[in-house]
Amino acid sequence: MPDILSHGQYDTVYNFLSLVIASQLFTALFLLISLPRILPRYRQAITVAIIVCGIAAYHYFRIFDSFKEAFVTTSVGGTGDYTQAVGTGFNEGYRYVDWFLTVPLLLVELIAVLALARKVQSGLLMRLVPAAALMIALGYPGEISGENSLRIIFGLLSMIPFAYILYILFVQLSKSLTSQPASVRTTLSRLRYLLVISWIVYPIAYVLPLFNAGGGDAWVSKQVGYSVADIVAKAVYALIIFSVAKAKSYEDSS
Amino acid sequence: MPDILSHGQYDTVYNFLSLVIASQLFTALFLLISLPRILPRYRQAITVAIIVCGIAAYHYFRIFDSFKEAFVTTSVGGTGDYTQAVGTGFNEGYRYVDWFLTVPLLLVELIAVLALARKVQSGLLMRLVPAAALMIALGYPGEISGENSLRIIFGLLSMIPFAYILYILFVQLSKSLTSQPASVRTTLSRLRYLLVISWIVYPIAYVLPLFNAGGGDAWVSKQVGYSVADIVAKAVYALIIFSVAKAKSYEDSS
Amino acid sequence: MPDILSHGQYDTVYNFLSLVIASQLFTALFLLISLPRILPRYRQAITVAIIVCGIAAYHYFRIFDSFKEAFVTTSVGGTGDYTQAVGTGFNEGYRYVDWFLTVPLLLVELIAVLALARKVQSGLLMRLVPAAALMIALGYPGEISGENSLRIIFGLLSMIPFAYILYILFVQLSKSLTSQPASVRTTLSRLRYLLVISWIVYPIAYVLPLFNAGGGDAWVSKQVGYSVADIVAKAVYALIIFSVAKAKSYEDSS
Amino acid sequence: MPDILSHGQYDTVYNFLSLVIASQLFTALFLLISLPRILPRYRQAITVAIIVCGIAAYHYFRIFDSFKEAFVTTSVGGTGDYTQAVGTGFNEGYRYVDWFLTVPLLLVELIAVLALARKVQSGLLMRLVPAAALMIALGYPGEISGENSLRIIFGLLSMIPFAYILYILFVQLSKSLTSQPASVRTTLSRLRYLLVISWIVYPIAYVLPLFNAGGGDAWVSKQVGYSVADIVAKAVYALIIFSVAKAKSYEDSS
Amino acid sequence: MPDILSHGQYDTVYNFLSLVIASQLFTALFLLISLPRILPRYRQAITVAIIVCGIAAYHYFRIFDSFKEAFVTTSVGGTGDYTQAVGTGFNEGYRYVDWFLTVPLLLVELIAVLALARKVQSGLLMRLVPAAALMIALGYPGEISGENSLRIIFGLLSMIPFAYILYILFVQLSKSLTSQPASVRTTLSRLRYLLVISWIVYPIAYVLPLFNAGGGDAWVSKQVGYSVADIVAKAVYALIIFSVAKAKSYEDSS
Numbered sequence A, B, C, D, E: 001m002p003d004i005l006s007h008g009q010y011d012t013v014y015n016f017l018s019l020v021i022a023s024q025l026f027t028a029l030f031l032l033i034s035l036p037r038i039l040p041r042y043r044q045a046i047t048v049a050i051i052v053c054g055i056a057a058y059h060y061f062r063i064f065d066s067f068k069e070a071f072v073t074t075s076v077g078g079t080g081d082y083t084q085a086v087g088t089g090f091n092e093g094y095r096y097v098d099w100f101l102t103v104p105l106l107l108v109e110l111i112a113v114l115a116l117a118r119k120v121q122s123g124l125l126m127r128l129v130p131a132a133a134l135m136i137a138l139g140y141p142g143e144i145s146g147e148n149s150l151r152i153i154f155g156l157l158s159m160i161p162f163a164y165i166l167y168i169l170f171v172q173l174s175k176s177l178t179s180q181p182a183s184v185r186t187t188l189s190r191l192r193y194l195l196v197i198s199w200i201v202y203p204i205a206y207v208l209p210l211f212n213a214g215g216g217d218a219w220v221s222k223q224v225g226y227s228v229a230d231i232v233a234k235a236v237y238a239l240i241i242f243s244v245a246k247a248k249s250y251e252d253s254s
């Protein structure tokens, strides 16, 4: 963590964290209000999306408050430099707590909107959910450890379930895509790419400290990167899932 | 930002910020409670209106708190002058975060209430939404920069998507108006004027600092101007959209 | 504003402000929960009542906090005298912000429950709503001015729309009462008196400072008077409107 | 009020106050979620029950915060004695504000669940509601007065409406019980006893100070007694009313 | 309670407490949103599950705040050791308040989802609910007492209702399982094991202090153990109950 942040850096992180709160909270509310417009068979997917965005909003409220307390300035109008506060620090642990709950749920969301046969569905979930939980749990000790060797080992271990998830999503799931209505097949196929592109941000941010990419700017970029990735991987993702569910609802009932 | 605010100036900003909170929050709640009275095909528009007013309420809560902390007085009963606090400042960045989310949504709201053919609708949105996001994103570096030249350059760049949005709304959209029921055509046509008049406030406030219109009074006017424009461009606008949706619901079901 | 309040005076204002919060908030919730029991054609009136009580609850939360911070004591157990705090004051401005939003809405509420012909209804609203907004806006400069002459002039100006509202309510509206079902005619007629009696409290409180009715007791009475008048003019009024809407719903559907 | 509380005494009051918050808040939520399962004709009773428990939750939030601020310790880990804080005190006034709103409503709740003929119902309410409000209003000056004589006089005056309420409930209402379905008659009859037993706690707590039953333990017992009585008289009472409403709903629709 | 916590220990407890908040709160919201998808006859069970998770979320909010205030550091960035604060302590009492309300409700939840004959159901509840309340009430004096002998005596007393509950669940209830649809019989049977395994954590944590398993690590393990047990015994349990209710709803309506 940087010892010092310029006013501009402080405000950038501050405003991005607030942007994430607003995005997640109001995506959740939008989906909640729109839920009755979705056919019952797709509501499970949207309900999970609401919960995911809600959990993220909760954690970003906490992260925002933690950041606000952790960096302080003695300048008039807050226009000077910000240093680490006495008695409290920025708690990055919230991110792993959040992922531990939301990453498995993001996969549930995807599987649920496909509305596959009960057997296929539970087969996929039985593999994706534990893999996702394991991936996050293995990353945690590497993240909090100060030593590079541990960071590398746990990072590599965590890559195994990550690779497995990608394998399932691309090889196994693609078979199921053929059974989806034509109107949503392209969207669903693209959704997997959006998922990969936004998820890949997290392991990249994880390895950055290895290259000693320290200093305020690198740290600020990491916070901004996480913020944008979280908006894409949860809120934008949820809105696409919603549009798929709406299209399928429309098709099924006509 | 002014170094000093009189008690009257402080209270004026304070009360206007609180007025915006109440207006946005309770417009959102009013629309939420009234939603079931709207036909499903117009609910998307009202749902977006609820989200826009909700997001604005969220940001004004933050702006209000930021203002309250940023200016302080040592007078008994708070009746003396207010100066900038040590350790914190008034965060104008919230406004751009807010606009980035809400300005595109305001256009979605308008298009949604027209309930045009799916193709036409997505054609309009594909052009309006990115233009709106670009307009705000281009204004931001100009706003936070201390230099006049940058403010001018980014302001001019931001005017391009702004002009484009107005062109679409007046030239392209006016064709669609003819397909609207007679009962709402006038309202919808007027709504575009309300939109232009309230939106024009923002670039005007943006250029004011160029004329060195500094001092407490100019700053207070700017805050009051933003507050009134935000109420008109979001809450009043939402209520008009709602009345259009209600009139169309009535007509469609009779 | 008094420089000093006894413990008893402080607690009286404190408890009355809290009483208003509870009354407005839970009247709003009661109406919200009961809304489905009302026929759609009267729901607009009840929705407006919910919003009015909600806005009042919001403002009283602020007023309560403002009061709590504005008067402080150094006595153990808070049993001594309370004096004005350093750095903050009691913000009476919230009241005018509140009235500016709620007084027009109270008239909308009344007109809406009558469910008159669309033309008559909008004719009445076109006159009542601007008059109410004007009445409050004209009172504001008089209230915040320290000079008696300004207080008198603006007070008199504000009386003009006030008189106009009363004229419309008693002369014009009474004609419409004959078209109401017998079961609610008396209630509605009495409601106008309740409205007048509770509304008259506000101009009376406005002129009190002219008679130099200063000191803690006068001020405490004013706060208590406002509190009781706000409960009657919003919460009790809303419950009567609700009982009218329920009676009419019952009659219409039988 | 005691000058000093031991750690155990402080924690006892603290935990009981929190217990009341949880009980009232979640009873209200339980009833709110369960409301659609009740026939429309009994929903008024349950809606009032929700409001009563909601109002109580609101006041206990305030009482809890007031208590937390009013007693402080300088010991490490908070394990020492607690003394009255400088600048604030424990506000018992909230209780009377609460009773003034909820005690009349508790009687409305009871009458509403009986679903008597409209005439009989309004006849009973016209007598019970003002009596309840009067009972609380008369107790207040006695409670806040420091003098025993005033406490006795107002206590006796308050006993008159109290006795009147009990008379109505036992003599008048018992006639109405015969018209209730057999399945709920016993429950309703017992409910009156639960009401009396829990209500009697309040006048007893009122007279205790006369016997100089001072000191921390007496005060702690009073707080615990109030807490338990409030849970029984509002939350448990509401759940019994709910079970009556459910049984009657079941019977009416079969 | 430990006098000192390392930064890592502090963060571990902090993050686990926050994890419980998120788990309970969003399980409650998930169930609330999903409630309409359940047949009315199983909604009672899910409503109770919502209330249980809601009550737990409320208490964990309090526990989290209590922990945050109770341990403080003077290090920059909060990276040093944490010691007990002056003036406040960590309140474990919340746990017993929580259990007193939720443990009986967890049994109500289980019985409700079985949808047994009314007589059998109330027979089971009449025995399980008082036993659960007694078990918690008997554990409380042992927990707060500093003496080992009292801890042992009350622990043993508390074991009696605990054993009785297990007896009812395994011997009596197993008979009822045969009347459940085949599709949920295995799940329900396993649910009892999940219940036992998670419940057994509590008496184990209770006896640990007897073995003087003091020090920060033991205490941190206890907090983590409670957190995990609370998630399993309430949130995971609720989701399994929900899946049973969904399966039964599906079966009944087909």
Ligand SMILES: CC1=C(/C=C/C(C)=C/C=C/C(C)=C/C=O)C(C)(C)CCC1
Pocket (backbone or CB within 6 Å): A099, A102, A103, A106, A135, A136, A138, A139, A140, A154, A155, A156, A158, A159, A162, A198, A199, A200, A202, A203, A206, A229, A230, A231, A233, A234
């Ligand atoms: C592979 C890998 C990781 C993967 C993390 C991922 C994939 C996180 C996804 C988070 C999401 C999708 C959040 C929600 O918006 C870690 C744990 C950083 C450790 C290093 C190796």
Ligand SMILES: CC1=C(/C=C/C(C)=C/C=C/C(C)=C/C=O)C(C)(C)CCC1
Pocket (backbone or CB within 6 Å): B099, B102, B103, B106, B135, B136, B138, B139, B140, B154, B155, B156, B158, B159, B162, B198, B199, B200, B202, B203, B206, B229, B230, B231, B233, B234
């Ligand atoms: C053209 C232009 C701008 C336009 C801003 C607008 C049009 C903002 C609209 C905001 C609304 C509608 C808010 C919601 O209530 C900027 C960014 C100031 C930069 C200078 C040039």
Ligand SMILES: CC1=C(/C=C/C(C)=C/C=C/C(C)=C/C=O)C(C)(C)CCC1
Pocket (backbone or CB within 6 Å): C099, C102, C103, C106, C135, C136, C138, C139, C140, C154, C155, C156, C158, C159, C162, C198, C199, C200, C202, C203, C206, C229, C230, C231, C233, C234
């Ligand atoms: C005539 C008049 C006034 C009238 C105020 C009124 C009529 C306020 C009503 C408020 C209500 C109804 C609040 C809601 O509960 C002022 C502005 C004091 C200024 C002096 C002249």
Ligand SMILES: CC1=C(/C=C/C(C)=C/C=C/C(C)=C/C=O)C(C)(C)CCC1
Pocket (backbone or CB within 6 Å): D099, D102, D103, D106, D135, D136, D138, D139, D140, D154, D155, D156, D158, D159, D162, D198, D199, D200, D202, D203, D206, D229, D230, D231, D233, D234
């Ligand atoms: C007779 C009497 C009193 C009665 C109080 C009662 C009956 C209060 C009931 C409160 C309830 C039911 C609260 C809700 O849970 C007072 C005012 C103490 C004053 C002394 C005489």
Ligand SMILES: CC1=C(/C=C/C(C)=C/C=C/C(C)=C/C=O)C(C)(C)CCC1
Pocket (backbone or CB within 6 Å): E099, E102, E103, E106, E135, E136, E138, E139, E140, E154, E155, E156, E158, E159, E162, E198, E199, E200, E202, E203, E206, E229, E230, E231, E233, E234
């Ligand atoms: C037997 C026993 C106990 C049992 C406690 C239990 C069984 C608690 C269950 C809590 C749950 C299920 C919480 C919710 O998630 C005590 C009181 C520790 C005292 C020692 C003996």
Ligand code: NA
Pocket (backbone or CB within 6 Å): A067, A068, A069, A070, A071, A072, A073
């Ligand atoms: Na800060």
Ligand code: NA
Pocket (backbone or CB within 6 Å): A088, A089, A090, A091, E011, E077, E078, E079
């Ligand atoms: Na830390």
Ligand code: NA
Pocket (backbone or CB within 6 Å): B067, B068, B069, B070, B071, B072, B073
């Ligand atoms: Na200030």
Ligand code: NA
Pocket (backbone or CB within 6 Å): A011, A077, A078, A079, B088, B089, B090, B091
């Ligand atoms: Na700043």
Ligand code: NA
Pocket (backbone or CB within 6 Å): C067, C068, C069, C070, C071, C072, C073
């Ligand atoms: Na105070």
Ligand code: NA
Pocket (backbone or CB within 6 Å): B011, B077, B078, B079, C088, C089, C090, C091
């Ligand atoms: Na002031």
Ligand code: NA
Pocket (backbone or CB within 6 Å): D067, D068, D069, D070, D071, D072, D073
């Ligand atoms: Na305290």
Ligand code: NA
Pocket (backbone or CB within 6 Å): C011, C077, C078, C079, D088, D089, D090, D091
């Ligand atoms: Na006091």
Ligand code: NA
Pocket (backbone or CB within 6 Å): E067, E068, E069, E070, E071, E072, E073
């Ligand atoms: Na701390």
Ligand code: NA
Pocket (backbone or CB within 6 Å): D011, D077, D078, D079, E088, E089, E090, E091
């Ligand atoms: Na303590």
